[in-house]
Amino acid sequence: MSKSLWKKIQAFIGVATDGIPGPITARAIADRLGIGTPQLPAKPETLEFDPRSEKSLATLVPNAQRKAREWLRKCREAGINVKIICGTRSYEEQAALHAKGRTKPGKKVTKARPGYSWHNFGVAWDFVVFDKNGQPLWDSPLMDRCGRIGEDLGLEWGGNWKGLVDKPHLQLAMGITLAEARERVKDGRTVA
Numbered sequence: 033m034s035k036s037l038w039k040k041i042q043a044f045i046g047v048a049t050d051g052i053p054g055p056i057t058a059r060a061i062a063d064r065l066g067i068g069t070p071q072l073p074a075k076p077e078t079l080e081f082d083p084r085s086e087k088s089l090a091t092l093v094p095n096a097q098r099k100a101r102e103w104l105r106k107c108r109e110a111g112i113n114v115k116i117i118c119g120t121r122s123y124e125e126q127a128a129l130h131a132k133g134r135t136k137p138g139k140k141v142t143k144a145r146p147g148y149s150w151h152n153f154g155v156a157w158d159f160v161v162f163d164k165n166g167q168p169l170w171d172s173p174l175m176d177r178c179g180r181i182g183e184d185l186g187l188e189w190g191g192n193w194k195g196l197v198d199k200p201h202l203q204l205a206m207g208i209t210l211a212e213a214r215e216r217v218k219d220g221r222t223v224a
């Protein structure tokens with residue numbers, strides 16, 4: 033298929049129009065076709081964790097999913113009721129989020145344009161601790177404890193970031209920049 037046709041397709045589905053059909057383009061096409069959302073196993077009782085965490089876990093690349101499961105297991109063993117509430121966001125989903133408070137109504141929720149968040153590469157997830165009544169405890173010291181459990185496993189925790197601290201955020205320690213990650217995706221290479 034010609035590069036110009038791919039560019040038209042990419043423009044239509046709202047991803048970067050480089051004319052190269054890489055994994056981001058494939059994911060966006062799958063989303064459009066309604067086949068991009070990972071399916072949960074048929075039997076909920078076979079899930080290791082709660083459905084919400086499992087749904088987010090399913091969006092991560094295998095490396096990240098393995099680490100995230102290990103981390104969640106350790107937190108649960110420590111008696112912490114923590115859930116993963118967010119995993120991967122496609123470029124399209126990131127664009128929609130970025131538009132909030134800019135071209136769309138509402139408050140700004142992110143600075144990151146598509147390709148400028150590690151959530152766009154399947155290697156990052158967000159978590160929150162819940163109390164007995166199911167209320168999220170964003171400021172609980174247990175959030176820090178979960179972050180440190182992640183660091184002990186070699187993960188990068190947003191609670192230690194200089195500048196914008198992001199306590200609910202964990203990700204694989206990448207050793208590359210977001211710019212490099214974007215280039216890899218463009219070239220159809222894997223990021224992690």
Ligand SMILES: [Zn+2]
Pocket residue numbers: 151156157158198200201202
């Ligand atoms: Zn995050």
